[in-house]
Amino acid sequence: MQYNTGGPLAGRTIVVTRPQAQAAPLAEAIAESGGAPLIFPLLEIAPASDPQPLVDAVQRLADYSLAVFISPNAVDYAVPAILASGQWPAALVPAAVGQGTVKALAAHGVSGCVAPTRRFDSEALLELPELAAERVGGRRVAIFRGDGGRELLADTLRARGATVDCVTCYRRSGPSGGLEPLLAAWRESRLDALTVSSSEGMRYLFDLLDDEGRAFLKRTPLFVPHGRIADNARALGLSNIILTDAADAGILAGLRAYNWPK
Template identity: 30%
Template sequence: MNPSLPLAGREILVTREKKAAKGMADIIRQYGGIPRIVPLISFKPFQDKNERTYLDKLKSYEWIFFTSKNGVHFFFQKLAELNISLDGSGIKFAAVGEKTQRALEVRGIQVDFVPLYYTGLDFAKEFLDQFPDAGHVLLSKGNLARDTISSYFLERNKLIDEWITYETTFPADSADRLIASLKERALSALTFTSPSTIRRFMKVVNDHHLHDFLSGLAIVCIGPVTKEAAESCGLAVQVAPERYTVEEMIQGLAQYYNSFERE
């Protein structure tokens, strides 16, 4: 361990989905921290009751929107299962965030629009400012995602369909692992990358009366939506970066601890 690194010796709770947690853990280690991975969410395909309708008119959409890597993954997984290709369809694609954009590009798909700010409302505003005459839109989303984009579009009489392509579930052993991690009192910080992780975390805390074990822990949220969810649950958020990425989260946490060193 290099004691000069800003997170040296500090245990950081990682609550995101298992596959994505590894990359975040690697970043924590780069800053000298010790990641404690306790995934509070996982994802699986969702059978939307309107799926057949969306598939039947798939190539009539002018735009397809993705707000997460999962939206990309499960959308194209479904198309692959049905042997459906969008090659030559002329459909344009929009993505919220760098990771979502990259998930499309690795599939050889050109991304035609990425907002400057990575929230649903910013996305909707920026998109319609740039493409006021856009035609019918299909949005691939999860079952717990908010309807911010579709509401904004519908209020302005813009056509948009929401296809729920995946659902959020909770790993069976996550509660026991979280309880043990908190009761050890070895953690320095808690990280959250979605409102879903906040809700699951607080359910365990409330059900098992663990509020006292949160004292002194730094709360780190990836962006304003997650921060809002944390604060609505009574958590005081110390770190919420301006760029909504995991890299910026951990850098922000490092800067937070460095500020104490300078005092």
């Protein structure tokens, strides 16, 4: 990783909390801007406890008109199983919530993806004409996702007349390695900001911290790329929140534009 010692983030240690497999691009961008990224995933990703739903979905893939992937993790855990059974069905339209997921699909050779280009959430995806009632009514939709999560997408598509199967292909859990790297950086006054791209990860962090750690967290700038994450952080009693534009590019722009203390 190359550091730009004269960049706008020079001298700043910034925590990247994306899952390990998705952390490198933002960490590298921070380093290129002069910052010191500290990768500390708040979510650990593993295969689903029960693989059968994915197996069943792959076997009846030709029955679906639309395959929605909630995240790059959904792509990484579902698409290899799909392609192992043959080529991507020509009539099956792929859809994604965010551009990172579009890129993950493209890396597996799946193109023609339907996805929002500005906001990256279920609401934005549902606004696209390809998911309107006249397009999905009477059709079968597969949603590849992790365990739990919001039901808005599935519920709305069902209300529009689609038959929806939610396929859990991976599971999420909190960090298992302990919080000592974060606490050590805080205690040594060398942790300047955190970037958080998941409300679930934010909750894991808050719950794992003791009173000392929560005091550190409350006074540390928290850069988040979605209003829902900001709202959830405020509900935890946090107030030093900087809402950025979406995705890694939005987070990086927010970091670069921030009025850092001298």
